[in-house]
Amino acid sequence: MKQALLLVSFGTAAPGAQNSITAVENALIAAAPDRAVFRAYTSPTIRRILARRGVEMPDLTTALETLAAQGYEDVALQTTHVIPGFEYDRIKAEADRFAPKFARLRLGTPLLYEVADLTQLAEHAAQCWLPEEGALVLLGHGTEHRADLIYPALAGALRCAGADNALVGTVEGWPGFDAVLAMLRRGGWKQVCLRPLLLTAGEHARSDMAGEHPESWKSRLEAAGFGVSCCLEGMGSDEAVQEMYCRHLRAIL
Incomplete structure (x- = not known):
């Protein structure tokens, strides 16, 4: 065959x-x-x-x-x-x-796709992706599909894994920028590491996340008073x- x-x-x-x-x-x-x-x-x-x-x-x-x-x-x-x-x-x-x-x-x-995937990725992120200081924000694409629920579910899995300084945001879904900004302020962090929750570090990572234009997450967080670093490496690596x-x-x- x-x-x-x-x-x-x-x-x-x-x-x-x-x-x-x-x-x-x-x-x-x-x-x-x-x-x-x-x-x-x-x-x-x-x-x-x-x-x-x-x-x-x-x-x-x-x-x-x-x-x-x-x-x-x-x-x-x-x-x-x-x-x-x-x-x-x-x-x-x-x-x-x-x-x-x-x-x-x-x-x-x-x-x-399922709970085991969320917990496995969250545990890996807690061990390998957290910054030395400040908060980690994993930035996904987001969608109007019901699968957008995966993003807040991953945020919960990160907390269960002990990554209390890890947040999840999306470009086109929920949680969006305003929700993540509010969580960062409540957490009292001054430094933010942005990392793509995407297979590749393509246009969403390079422009929407880390771009120098005023609408990028990096620029908006800097305008809000945060120090921002960006990891431009897709998860596939x-x-x-x-x-x-x-x-x-x-x-x-």
């Missing part, structure tokens, strides 16, 4: 940010060494940008059509998305649509996060 590993990411076009996706992909490939490897990006915008640079990356539909046409029968489809939001819903719907074309097609879950993705893949192999 021909076996394939299909790695599905949102994607990135930011220079250097691809390294975080590649690091996760390499770990997943090592966890499934006997499978042919295929890739897909779900973001049409990023695929268009890459195409203008001469890099062709298929969408999920095209990748699944290719696998079926080439006679693959057993497909492990692992996403590198962080939360099970709208993007994951679309991946799942497409996987369900294509399932009859294969003898076996299984879909792995995003990084933060962290070996502990890579292992979490591998755990999800092993569950479907």
